[in-house]
Amino acid sequence: MLQQTTVGAVVPYYAEWLKLFPDLEALARAPLRKVLRAWQGLGYYQRARNLHAAAKIFVREHGGEVPSDQQTLLGVPGFGPYTTAAVLSLAFNQPYPALDANVRRVMMRIMGIHGEADGRPDKNILERLYDEIPPGSPGDFNQALMELGALICRSRNPLCLLCPVQHACRAYDDGEQEIIPKPKKRSYRHITAVVGIIEREGRILIQQRPPAGLLAGLWEFPGGKVKRGESREKALAREIKEELGAEVSQAKFLIQVDHSYTQFRVDLHAFACRIKGDVEEKAGRQKWVALKDLRKYPFPSGSVKIIHFLEKYF
DNA sequence: AACGCGGGGAT
DNA sequence: ATCCCAGCGTT
Numbered sequence: 001m002l003q004q005t006t007v008g009a010v011v012p013y014y015a016e017w018l019k020l021f022p023d024l025e026a027l028a029r030a031p032l033r034k035v036l037r038a039w040q041g042l043g044y045y046q047r048a049r050n051l052h053a054a055a056k057i058f059v060r061e062h063g064g065e066v067p068s069d070q071q072t073l074l075g076v077p078g079f080g081p082y083t084t085a086a087v088l089s090l091a092f093n094q095p096y097p098a099l100d101a102n103v104r105r106v107m108m109r110i111m112g113i114h115g116e117a118d119g120r121p122d123k124n125i126l127e128r129l130y131d132e133i134p135p136g137s138p139g140d141f142n143q144a145l146m147e148l149g150a151l152i153c154r155s156r157n158p159l160c161l162l163c164p165v166q167h168a169c170r171a172y173d174d175g176e177q178e179i180i181p182k183p184k185k186r187s188y189r190h191i192t193a194v195v196g197i198i199e200r201e202g203r204i205l206i207q208q209r210p211p212a213g214l215l216a217g218l219w220e221f222p223g224g225k226v227k228r229g230e231s232r233e234k235a236l237a238r239e240i241k242e243e244l245g246a247e248v249s250q251a252k253f254l255i256q257v258d259h260s261y262t263q264f265r266v267d268l269h270a271f272a273c274r275i276k277g278d279v280e281e282k283a284g285r286q287k288w289v290a291l292k293d294l295r296k297y298p299f300p301s302g303s304v305k306i307i308h309f310l311e312k313y314f
Numbered sequence: 315a316a317c318g319c320g321g322g323g324a325t
Numbered sequence: 326a327t328c329c330c331a332g333c334g335t336t
Contacts, residue, residue: 001331002330002331002332003330003331003332003333004319004320004329004330004331004332004333005320005321005322005330005331005332006321006322006323006329006330006331007330007331008322008323009321009322009323009330010331041320041321041322042320042321043319043320043321043322044319044320044321044332044333045319045320046318046319046333046334047319047332047333050333050334077333077334078332078333078334079333080332080333080334081332081333082331082332082333083331083332083333086331098331100330100331100332101329101330101331101332102330102331103331117329118315119332119333120315142331143331146331149331150330150331155324155328155329155330156324156325156328156329157325183327183328183329184328184329186327186328188326188327213318213319214318214319214320215319215320216319259320259321260320260321260322300320300321301320301321301322315336316335316336317334317335317336318333318334318335318336319332319333319334321330322329322330323328323329323330324327324328324329325326325327325328325329
């Protein structure tokens with residue numbers, strides 16, 4: 001859960017997760033839909049699939065235990081260099097440095113390495129960490145470095161005057177703690193999208209996204225992007241026609257929700273819809289679901305906001 | 315080496 | 326409006 005996600009966002013999910021899946025066997029035998037539902041809102045859903053697959057491997061091939069060998073762990077879904085090192089050092093007391101974003105920033109500053117923070121393991125930093133890591137307490141060392149990065153050696157406004165290793169920091173000596181690492185430039189697009197809440201005989205139509213790509217395997221309401229110069233109603237009718245082969249006979253605006261991704265921001269407009277005729281069966285799975293049953297399916301966060309609105313006012 | 319993959323908090 | 330986060334897998 002902590003892969004590329006802040007501790008504060010993870011804590012409630014972690015607690016709930018352990019209630020649902022108290023041990024490896026419980027996770028291994030759970031259906032994917034429940035696993036994804038428990039992950040709903042956390043993002044990067046491939047992590048949930050990986051963890052699910054890993055639990056199955058541990059139960060089936062390793063007697064229900066987590067292996068304590070580096071090469072074995074590196075072959076398990078979701079276990080890359082960082083996670084493998086973190087498990088080996090924290091759980092098994094083995095001297096592997098856990099090089100995460102915090103530690104990388106701390107070490108770039110201590111060693112005076114300029115440039116952007118690269119996501120890949122840096123050879124020079126790893127060599128230094130292997131030299132410094134105390135064989136007797138590698139887990140404490142790793143966690144101390146991560147904590148130093150999170151609380152003192154922060155990305156912005158580092159608290160150098162409170163830093164216990166200020167005397168050993170090249171960036172501080174040179175007054176470069178604010179420019180190491182160099183901020184990344186990102187483009188930021190804005191998209192407006194419409195979705196149809198299509199009801200028939202007390203049920204609402206939802207469809208499942210493809211098994212790979214963005215929000216893979218999650219469910220959503222039919223709809224799509226609004227093109228330039230196009231009205232929301234026109235876009236809704238066009239998308240419903242494209243996706244379902246059906247004509248929109250009525251559309252009443254319900255709610256607008258904002259939703260931000262890393263690379264873009266979506267402005268979602270939901271409409272209560274009536275359609276004429278039947279819905280075309282598509283390769284992607286579709287379901288008519290009662291409002292109270294929507295919460296059983298994994299949706300992206302933007303859709304969840306719409307569902308909360310529906311539950312409150314319908 | 316570069317890119318795709320969420321979502322929310324901090325500033 | 327930007328930037329970032331206890332990264333990984335694919336190309």
